Amino acid sequence: MSQISHRVFLFYFFIGEKYGGETLHRCLHLIGRYIVVFFLWSCDQNFSTLERFEKEDTVLVAVDAEPPEGFNPVLGWGRYGYPYFHSTVLKRDAQHRILPDLAEWARLSNDGLVWNIKIRTDAVFSDGITVTAYDVAYTFRLAAQAAGKIDLSAMESVTVQNKTHLKIRLKTPQITFVHRLTTLGIVPRHAYGADYGRRPIGSGPYRMVRWDEGRQMIMEGNPFYYGKKPSIHRVIFLYLNEESAVAAAKANRVHVVKVPQVLSKMTIYGMRLVAVRSIDNRGICFPTVPYTANKDMNGYPIGNNVTSDISIRKAVNLAVRREALVQGILEGHGTPAFGPVSHLPWEQNEAGFQDANPVAAKSTLSRAGWKDSDGDGVLEKGQTEARFTLLYPSEDLVRQALSLAVADGLREIGISVKVVGKSWDEIYRLMHTHPV
Numbered sequence: 001m002s003q004i005s006h007r008v009f010l011f012y013f014f015i016g017e018k019y020g021g022e023t024l025h026r027c028l029h030l031i032g033r034y035i036v037v038f039f040l041w042s043c044d045q046n047f048s049t050l051e052r053f054e055k056e057d058t059v060l061v062a063v064d065a066e067p068p069e070g071f072n073p074v075l076g077w078g079r080y081g082y083p084y085f086h087s088t089v090l091k092r093d094a095q096h097r098i099l100p101d102l103a104e105w106a107r108l109s110n111d112g113l114v115w116n117i118k119i120r121t122d123a124v125f126s127d128g129i130t131v132t133a134y135d136v137a138y139t140f141r142l143a144a145q146a147a148g149k150i151d152l153s154a155m156e157s158v159t160v161q162n163k164t165h166l167k168i169r170l171k172t173p174q175i176t177f178v179h180r181l182t183t184l185g186i187v188p189r190h191a192y193g194a195d196y197g198r199r200p201i202g203s204g205p206y207r208m209v210r211w212d213e214g215r216q217m218i219m220e221g222n223p224f225y226y227g228k229k230p231s232i233h234r235v236i237f238l239y240l241n242e243e244s245a246v247a248a249a250k251a252n253r254v255h256v257v258k259v260p261q262v263l264s265k266m267t268i269y270g271m272r273l274v275a276v277r278s279i280d281n282r283g284i285c286f287p288t289v290p291y292t293a294n295k296d297m298n299g300y301p302i303g304n305n306v307t308s309d310i311s312i313r314k315a316v317n318l319a320v321r322r323e324a325l326v327q328g329i330l331e332g333h334g335t336p337a338f339g340p341v342s343h344l345p346w347e348q349n350e351a352g353f354q355d356a357n358p359v360a361a362k363s364t365l366s367r368a369g370w371k372d373s374d375g376d377g378v379l380e381k382g383q384t385e386a387r388f389t390l391l392y393p394s395e396d397l398v399r400q401a402l403s404l405a406v407a408d409g410l411r412e413i414g415i416s417v418k419v420v421g422k423s424w425d426e427i428y429r430l431m432h433t434h435p436v
Contacts, residue, residue: 027285027340028317058234062245062257066217066237070197071208073185074142076149077197084219085126086185086202089117089136090178098178101227102131102186102203112173115181119164124224125188126207133166138189140168140180150184205230214239241395260398261330279344281337282402284390286313286435302432306388309381311368312415318353319361319413320406329401361413372414379414387416391436394421 069075073083082091091101100106104118123131137158144152154174159167170177191201200208205225209218220234240248242260249257249268259266264273288310291303306312322336335343338352354360370379370386379386390407392399400421407417427436 027283028313028320057232058236059232059256060236060238060254062238062240062248062254064239064241064245064258066213066239067197070195071200071211072187072197074139074146074148074150074187074192075197078185079149079183082204083183083185083202084204084206085200085208085222086187086204087123087131088183088185089181092182098182101182102136103181106181108178112175113170115168115170115177117166117168119166120226121164122226123203124226125191125201125203126222126224127188127191127201128224129188129190131186131188131203132163133160134163135189136186137166138192139184139186142187142192143184150180152180155180206235209234242397260396261333262397262401264331264333275333281340281342282399283337284316284406284435285431286316287432288313291433296432298429300429300432304388304433304435305384306386307435309368311364311370312386315361315364315413315415316406316410318355318357318364319410321356321409323356325402325405329398329405358412365413370414377411377414378416385416386414387418389418389420389434391420391422391427391430391434393424393427 067077069077071077071083071085073079073086077083078086082088087102089101089103090098090106093099100120102119102123104120106115106117108115117133117136119131119133119136121130125131137160140152140155140158143150144155154170154172154177156169156171159169161167168177185202185204187196188201198211198213203222203225205222205227206219207222209220211217216239217237218234219237221230238245238248238254242263245254245257246259246263246266246268248254249259249271252270257271264275286307287302287304288308289303290305290308291301294302296302326332326334326336336355337343338355339347341347365379365386368381370381372379374380390403392403394400400419403419407419410417422430430436
């Protein structure tokens with residue numbers, strides 16, 4: 001993987017899809033990023049609109065995306081963080097320690113197969129109905145049947161003993177199943193339906209007041225919440241693209257806005273910049289099988305005759321100048337990364353290597369038979385030229401800048417890269433034939 005450690009919010013890469021027993025992608029990790037956020041800090045100008053909201057204990061936040069499936073935990077909402085409309089069986093604190101949430105306690109049997117769970121008796125959904133073990137079991141069964149973004153394939157069964165006790169049995173011991181207990185928000189069996197994601201009812205610290213899709217979502221504190229009440233009573237999320245979000249911040253119409261690292265040197269009067277560490281990263285995912293007539297399950301073509309050559313992928317990994325990308329494009333808000341777990345406790349340091357090494361990259365290609373026979377600066381191997389198209393989501397300034405920089409650097413080692421921006425829908429159709 002050829003990646004940089006460039007950490008920002010709720011994006012992930014397609015890693016390791018399988019087709020006919022073959023891995024279709026290898027992701028070269030480049031950078032890990034920090035989330036860069038502007039916060040309002042003073043009211044020296046005419047902040048009359050924001051002052052009115054502050055008096056009402058309301059915060060306006062500009063965000064760039066809303067969940068297409070709605071706010072439905074069964075379909076994946078909240079799996080990357082705390083689902084604020086919903087409670088979870090267990091939760092993590094700021095130090096990532098696991099604590100009880102809906103559960104008074106949750107105990108794993110000695111053989112690692114059964115979670116015994118006791119549900120608290122004071123938890124109430126935002127419609128006033130008490131949460132029971134039946135709701136927890138219903139949620140886990142529903143998520144397992146949905147076979148969506150929540151992986152419950154390790155779960156064998158859920159058994160309710162009474163209103164406050166249940167057992168979750170696993171097929172085989174899997175200690176990481178505890179993550180499902182900390183992220184799957186519990187839904188009410190009495191109020192779940194086809195449009196649940198648009199009108200969620202939960203027992204979390206907030207309840208949804210209104211969602212105008214594509215424009216805004218308003219939430220406020222849940223009066224029935226059993227835990228500590230939120231310090232901010234009302235939050236309005238405004239769904240804005242990067243350009244509109246920055247304009248709103250400059251016009252003093254939002255309290256918080258996330259900005260791309262390429263704009264982090266910008267000054268917005270009355271706001272301060274905060275860089276927040278995250279575990280997001282950016283990299284290039286390469287098709288790893290040759291092009292054939294085969295198609296994936298959706299009928300999209302598969303394969304790339306250039307990137308399927310492992311020497312090409314190794315050479316890119318060696319040639320990319322990660323630190324230069326961090327400093328030149330991310331304005332220092334990131335760190336080089338050499339894999340999906342770079343800078344995490346379980347990173348294997350011995351898997352690292354020396355990047356920014358065009359000499360080693362050229363040697364790798366030469367040993368694999370890639371040569372510039374016609375002197376045009378692009379390597380060939382038989383009838384195949386070292387050319388490919390690199391796709392990026394056209395609305396993402398950071399991915400665009402990274403793609404262009406990588407393409408420019410690869411010219412030095414004889415690889416020609418055409419950089420093209422596409423919508424995510426287009427990328428999903430093309431990602432098995434072109435690097436992304």
